[in-house]
Amino acid sequence: MxxxxxxxxxxxxxxxxxxxxxxxxxxxxxxxxxxxxxxxxxxxxxxxxxxxxxxxxxxxxxxxxxxxxxxxxxxxxxxxxxxxxxxxxxxxxxxxxxxxxxxxxxxxxxxxxxxxxxxxxxxxxxxxxxxxxxxxxxxxxxxxxxxxxxxxxxxxxxxxxxxxxxxATEPAYRLTPREREVLALIAEGRSNSAVARALSVTEAAVGKHVASVFAKLELPHTEDDNRRVLAVLTYLRGSVR
Missing domain, CATH: 3.30.870.10 (Endonuclease Chain A)
Structure with a gap:
């Protein structure tokens, strides 16, 4: 129980x-x-x-x-x-x-x-x-x-x-279970539309989750960095469980 x-x-x-x-x-x-x-x-x-x-x-x-x-x-x-x-x-x-x-x-x-x-x-x-x-x-x-x-x-x-x-010292400790699920699928190389199909949600919903992940991981939009890649690197380093 x-x-x-x-x-x-x-x-x-x-x-x-x-x-x-x-x-x-x-x-x-x-x-x-x-x-x-x-x-x-x-x-x-x-x-x-x-x-x-x-x-x-x-x-x-x-x-x-x-x-x-x-x-x-x-x-x-x-x-x-x-x-x-x-x-x-x-x-x-x-x-x-x-x-x-x-x-x-x-x-x-x-x-x-x-x-x-x-x-x-x-x-x-x-x-x-x-x-x-x-x-x-x-x-x-x-x-x-x-x-x-x-x-x-x-x-x-x-x-x-x-x-x-x-x-609590993990950089991604604020991510929700669904946000970690989205990030795990992105780490498999899936696009937002593919993630949406896998989770049976809309692509717009996935976009909101991805934006929230970027904000919580403190990944600002810049010309030099790909936030999607940086978020995946955080995942692969084991910070997100």
Whole structure:
């Protein structure tokens, strides 16, 4: 079974259990107030030595709301907290989120890019985790988890996803799966029309993908260079996976 599907089901079941037990201490607490969640996260940052984080597509906390916790996060990095971050590829198309991620990276955060669907998750040390209640973008609320067996499962999930993710230093880390697919076909020597036939899309759509590839690989139009060839060379060097 897909690990992300399992995590989504686990989040749903946790919500049910918390509702059923109605306050009985089980190491899982439901938080619905956004300000309280930010306060709890800030406290965890102040007292932890390590954080693992995953952010799915369309996560506002990294960009717009994330600036609320940015001072505390940067302070934690300066005092020595280690941080690793996995973000969905689509987030790198949002300039606000990209700027925040780069700010965190400049402070010492290691991060990788994934095309896989992931859930929003924060794990501090191996003692406390925050999981979005409903595993969809913009859903309110979170589960604060201190139950050790659950945290161990989250850490294992993070490490396996980290191992499959791409290094953010790769020049083509911002390409979408379809853009990498188009570039792979171009590397086989196919024209835009041939790529369109292979993917069952219009030639105009392929043209838009190619233009996006050039922009993301920072290949400006010049009289001296063939951007199509340069993009293929990037692919053949193994930068695009």
């Amino acid at each position: 897909d690990e992300n599907v399992s995590l989504a089901r686990l989040a749903h079941r946790l919500e049910e259990v918390v509702g059923e037990l109605r306050g009985i201490p089980v190491g899982v607490e439901r938080l619905e107030d956004g300000e309280l969640i930010l306060q709890q996260i800030a406290h965890a940052m102040d007292t932890s030595d390590e954080v693992r984080a995953m952010y799915p597509a369309g996560t506002p906390e990294v960009g717009r709301r994330g600036r609320r916790n940015m001072p505390e996060f940067l302070d934690a990095l300066r005092r020595g907290m280690r941080a690793r971050l996995i973000v969905h590829t689509s987030m790198m198309d949002d300039p606000v989120s990209t700027a925040r991620i780069r700010e965190m990276h400049a402070g010492g955060t290691l991060y990788r890019i994934t095309d896989e669907p992931v859930q929003q998750l924060l794990v501090f040390d191996r003692s406390v985790a925050f999981l979005r209640i409903t595993p969809v973008a913009h859903a309110p609320g979170a589960l604060l988890i201190r139950q050790q067996s659950l945290i161990a499962a989250f850490v294992d999930l993070f490490e396996k996803t980290w191992a499959r993710s791409r290094e």
